[in-house]
Amino acid sequence: MPKTWNNLLNIGKYVLKEEKKRNNTNLIAFNGYFNKFETGSSSLFEFIYSYRNLLDDTLPSLDSQTAIDAVEMIKRLKDEISSDDIYLMSLSQILNNVYDGNVLFFKFYYMPVNNDIIDFAILPGEKEGISAADIWSYNIGINNAISEERKKRSAIALSYINSKQIQRKMTMEKKFYSAITSLYDEKEVCEILNCSLFKQIQPIVLSSIINNNYIEYSEKVYQYFYEYMFENETSAKKTLKRIVDINKIYTITLDTQDTSIGLIFFITIIVITFIIIMSFFIFLINSILDYFDFIPIDFWILIVVGTLMVLVVGILNIGKVTAMKCYFKQMILSLGYLLNVIPILYKFITEYLYKSKFALWMNSHFSHRYLFLLGCISVNLIFSFCKFFFPYDIETLIINDGQNFQICKMNSIYGKIFVFLNYIYIFIVILICFLLIIKERKVEKHHFIIGNLFPIIYLDSFFLIIYYIISLLHIYQFFQCFILHESILILFAISNYSVLLYVTNIIIKNNNEYKHKQKTTINLVKLKFETNYVVTTADLDDSNNSFNTEFTDSHINTFSNK
Structure with missing residues (x-):
């Protein structure tokens, strides 16, 4: 009896060749037993199990080279010593051929048979001493x-x-x-x-290895295997990948085994974060932030912190989905957005509504702006804290012929209420900002503030709304869904910080132009004063007049050379 599959293949080829010399073309060398309605999928796993390296090894990973070699050997046996029709024969068809003496090797489940022409043996393996047997109970x-x-x-x-x-x-x-x-x-x-x-x-025992619906799983396995084995639509590697995807839950990690997307976005976020932090420290060291007198420096710092918090959400998207991650992602994203918008809202209120009691109160003492900031953030934190008592559920999306993945799902009605209130609150903040912009857009003295701060409000609100909409939609392409979420968060941070850099450049430019005009005006005033001094001393004696004229000329020349 053959001990290995290669041995069985060689024996089968030899016997078929010899039988053909005797005009016997009805001999079945090996049946495979991959009938759809009986044991097609279990025969596949049984064959892969026979390809393990050591006796005590478990079933080889289906995406391993060992499994690929096993599946390719199944097809090789079919192509060289069997056929599609023989592989698809039912047990009764095979037994009829056995009793007629037309079968060399055949595979089926053990049953008591009183027939001397049948000799039972264990299945061969990839190497001698390794075998397999699917056990049903x-x-x-x-x-x-x-x-x-x-x-x-x-x-x-x-x-x-x-x-x-x-x-x-x-x-x-x-x-x-x-x-x-x-x-x-x-x-x-x-x-x-x-x-x-x-x-x-x-x-x-396959039924104990496969924890999900075994019958449904087996049907899908056989469907993919059939397309490879009998329709030649794909490769062994792709077929096994599709089988793995039936039960596999995909997550984006820093490991590049499935995809390098996680590592690429992680590095991108780290690099952007480093650039923002370093450039901001350069601003502080060079006192560039001193030019930002129309918004307090500490509020500019909060805007940068808010931008970095949005990037943190991108990092939380990497790795296994958990209820705590779902909670913190929502909290950090909304808080990061508010830290970007509230300092600008503060400027709008104190600038446009400067006669109102609220604006006068905020301008009366520097600590009042912190109370305003704390009050705005506290509303968001209250909603976020309430959601903590109604944790997110992790929903698994099963994608046919695709990648299964998990998403955050708030199923509690009370949790949904707090999520909705949080969205409404952020929308109200956005609405107030836009109403103030519309109200004051025709006031000429406010053109600079509106023109330079409006892009921040617009872009931040646009990306936040798009992010929330995409989160509510069910996008069933896992990798595309991840890339879309990460790209929006990165674009949010880049566009937000780019506008800040642009505003910085405009402010510095305007400040330099102002200083240049101020210096020119001072010089002209000095020149005019000294000229008047010469005229008013005309009545002095000639010696004094000569001395003053020489002094004035030299002074004017000295000034003009500066």
Whole structure:
């Protein structure tokens, strides 16, 4: 009997060749047993299990090279010593050919057969000593709804059926194999059964490995396998990848085994964060922020902190989805946005509504602006804190012929209310900013503030709304969904900080122009004053006049050379 699949292939090729010389074209060298309605998917896993390296190894990973080699060998056996029709034969068709003496090797489940032409053996493996056998069993349970007395009687009956004595009797009379392995050490049992064969079996119980719906899973596995084996639509590697994707839950990580997207975006976020922090420190060191007198420096710092918080959400999107991550992502994103907008809202209120009691109160003491900031943030934090008592659920999206992934889902009605109130609050802040911009857009003295701060409000609001809309939509392409979320957050940070740099440039430019005009005006005033001094001393004597004229000329020349 062949010990390896290569050995079986070589024997099959040789026998078929010799039988053809005798005009026997009906011989079946190997059936494979990949019938759809019986054991197609289990035969696939059984074959892959026979390709493991060591005896005690588990089922090889389906996306491993070992599994690819096994699947390619299945197809090679079909192409070289079998056919599509033979691989798809039912057990009854194969047995008919067996009894007619037209089968060399055939694979099927063990059953008591009184026929001397059949010699049972374990399946071959990729290497000698390695085999596989898919084990099916029946489960017997006791109804939990019955009385305690009936439960006890049922337990006694089950104990009797599973006792070694009854198992020995069934094994010897019906020639069925028992799960009590010690029976195969008994001489009287081995006189009836092939105990040596059973001891060599290397079982795999697929139903215990696959935790999900086994029947539904098996149907999908066979569908993908069939397309590869009998329709030649794809490769072994792609077929196994599709099978893996049936149950696999994809997450974006820094590992590049599935994709390098996570690592690319992580590095991108770190680089952008580093650039923002370093450039901002340069501003502080060079006192560039001193030019930002129309918004307090500490509020400019808050805008930068808010921008960095939005980038933190991008990092939280990497890794396994958890309820805590869902909670913190929403809280940090809304807080980061508010830290970008509230300092500008503060400027709008104190500039446009400067006669109002609220504006006068904020301008009366510098600490009042912190109270205003704290009040605005507190509303958001209250909503976020309330959501903590109604945690997010993790929903798994099953994608047919795609990547399954998980999303945050708020199923609690109270949690949904607080999420909605949080959205409404942010919308109100946006609305107030835009109403103030519309109200004051025609006032000429406010053109500079509106022209330079409006892009920040507009871009931040635009990207935030788009991000929330995409989060509410079900996008069933996992990688595209991740890229879209990350890109929006990165664009939010880049556009926001770019506008700040632009405003910085405009302010510095305007300040330099103002200083240049101021210096020119001072110089002209000096020149005019000294000229007047010469005219007013005309009545002095000639010697004094000569001295003053020389002094004035030299002074004017000195000034003009500066």
